[in-house]
Amino acid sequence: MPRSWTEGPDRCRAAGLGEDHSFATKPRLAETMIERFLASGHRARWATGDEVYGANPHLRAALEEQRMGYVLAVSCSTAVPTAAGRFRVRELANRLPRRAWQRLSAGAGAEGQRFYDWALVATTETAPGHRALLIRRNRATGELAYYRCYSAEPSPLAALVAVAGTRWRIEETFQQTKGLAGLDEHQVRRYTSWIRWVTLAMLAHAFLAVLRADGDTAARSDAAETVPLSCNEIQRLFMALVADRVHHADHRLRWSEWRRRHQARARRAHYRRRQVAQP
Structure with a gap:
């Protein structure tokens, strides 16, 4: 909740918020989420995030205390100690x-591998663990991005690059949940209504993501002919075959297969062009 809400008791009561709600920054919320995640018995080797999280020393310290590695973006004005x-x-x-x-490569994209130039600079900090500054340079524009890195054990450059590349999944997930499940389409003014809407939207997207993962496993043998089912394609088929119950289901399924075959040909062409363009 924004500070303007938590500092106004009347506004909080009108929205259905209890007296125990208080303002918390995004890094503090992230720290609480990670603590709950670990307390439930789960484990993760890495955390990653944008500059809001990379600039927060309390979050970094909390991750280091849990011996969880991180690759967190920082601004160009950040100062770090070196030899x-x-x-x-x-x-x-x-x-x-x-x-x-x-x-x-920071991972595969829609048009091929996302290649960048990367450099790793060791930082001199006295606390236990291994810390470094990771720098990414766009090969076409020269634009730079910076990441503070930590790991309990030494980690190669390729591993840190792979973690940095997973941040795109976060943005893609938000875009998909908004576009496919209406995450941002609520028009409610009370907290209870809002949390119900967000929970249902996230559940709907999780349903699509699980079906997509199952489809990826089943379609690996035919990967060269068709692209795997995407969340968008599953939603389209679900609406046509289940929600609307249109006639001629076979036609819809054949149309879906043709579309995914066309997408597979386009992807191969994009990948070949990207490989030729890379020096």
């Missing part, structure tokens, strides 16, 4: 020699 002194990360990137950069 040569304390520098802003933007200045460090300008000082790096050409041999310090390596071309690695």
